[in-house]
Ligand SMILES: Nc1ncnc2c1ncn2[C@@H]1O[C@H](COP(=O)(O)OP(=O)(O)OP(=O)(O)O)[C@@H](O)[C@H]1O
């Protein structure tokens with residue numbers, strides 16, 4: 294049995310569509326329910342629906358053999374896993390943004406609001422810029438509007454959230470997309486099954 298960690302939320306449907314395309318269907322999964330585990334007995338697989346930011350830990354610990362996770366999560370946390378494929382979905386960037394017209398005061402520490410604390414620290418330390426990092430869990434765009442931070446480090450896709458909140462990108466930090474990952478031990482002992490999925494995914498992305 295192969296356990297597959299699927300991210301709930303915006304990557305979930307796109308990821309499941311890919312697996313459906315390669316023959317790993319599970320009709321129950323698209324039904325409206327609170328279930329978190331779905332099995333395809335014929336294919337000998339089991340989907341686990343997990344928070345996007347938890348996929349890496351499920352896979353590292355072997356609770357899931359394989360999974361799909363945003364590169365943003367892999368940059369933010371160190372996981373002992375194999376990153377096998379770029380799935381070319383969930384495409385966005387991690388960028389720095391600020392209120393339109395914002396001018397940086399280089400004499401002061403820069404106040405940075407973000408979900409991506411490690412990524413932001415790494416970026417600013419590469420610039421030798423001192424920062425105060427303010428960890429938020431969502432609605433990051435509010436921070437500069439309320440004077441909580443000077444800038445934000447966050448995901449930008451269409452740019453609509455920034456625009457509607459009078460913010461602008463100052464710099465792009467990383468290109469992001471969803472990655473197909475595997476547990477290292479599973480990759481060794483369930484190699485044929487995982488390689489087979491990897492090969493089929495390659496054909497449809
Ligand atoms: N606006 C976006 N456009 C495209 N991809 C995005 C966007 N926002 C996030 N992503 C990608 O999709 C992944 C899942 O995002 P989603 O918003 O569904 O989860 P989340 O609420 O950030 O997760 P969690 O609840 O675990 O904090 C992110 O890790 C990122 O790779």
Ligand SMILES: O=P(O)(O)OC[C@H]1O[C@H](OP(=O)(O)OP(=O)(O)O)[C@H](O)[C@@H]1O
Pocket residue numbers: 430431432433434447448449450451452453454455
């Ligand atoms: O450039 P856009 O297409 O507008 O997308 C970017 C927005 O999407 C994400 O937020 P999400 O919807 O996950 O909400 P959150 O505030 O809870 O993180 C991200 O944090 C931005 O706010």
